[in-house]
């Protein structure tokens with residue numbers, strides 16, 4: 001019998017304390033290879049911190065993370081993983097096109113940058129310094145930066161936040177194409193319609209722990225909307 005395909009991501013009993021406060025508190029989840037996995041959770045639930053653990057930017061206090069079967073942050077994993085962070089203040093002065101050419105130069109077999117620029121509609125502002133781009137334009141450049149190295153697994157932190165409906169739909173189409181090509185996608189979102197439209201598997205995170213998980217069909221089997229399930233299973237900071 002063939003051995004099962006290993007998960008793209010395995011997180012087991014992860015704990016992280018930041019500033020003396022527990023941010024991840026025994027969090028365990030998996031992301032299937034070639035699937036689109038959505039992480040939902042209220043503000044401050046720990047989603048970005050989890051992505052930072054998965055990309056080697058934060059060292060956990062306890063538990064284990066395996067990315068593509070290895071420890072995060074190793075050169076092999078770093079070369080095979082893309083990250084679209086929520087904000088990238090570091091890029092302020094560089095032009096969008098120069099930034100993507102630079103990022104492409106870091107990889108052995110990058111995507112063709114002009115084709116990527118055309119695919120994501122970046123052409124009209126490719127010569128604009130990053131800091132002068134609108135929020136949605138910065139998002140498109142950040143997404144291109146995450147994809148330029150042909151990742152096997154890509155982490156996207158709120159990829160469509162700030163995008164207009166055209167850009168959002170185009171991004172959804174692109175994410176579906178990536179999944180069809182076998183790329184594993186792990187994204188965070190506050191948009192329930194986005195999770196419902198795209199996700200093969202949803203994990204709801206609350207206060208650093210998993211509050212609920214399943215396919216959208218499983219989570220909404222009682223006839224509740226995904227948003228109702230989210231509101232019932234997680235805690236907001238207000239109210």
Ligand SMILES: Nc1ncnc2c1ncn2[C@@H]1O[C@H](COP(=O)(O)OP(=O)(O)OP(=O)(O)O)[C@@H](O)[C@H]1O
Pocket residue numbers: 018019023041042043044045046047048049050
């Ligand atoms: N460097 C840090 N030092 C102290 N606390 C931090 C640090 N980074 C994050 N935190 C805290 O950890 C908690 C989780 O933050 P995180 O950014 O992971 O949440 P999130 O789920 O991504 O939230 P959002 O949906 O608002 O983006 C927050 O309370 C945040 O204030």
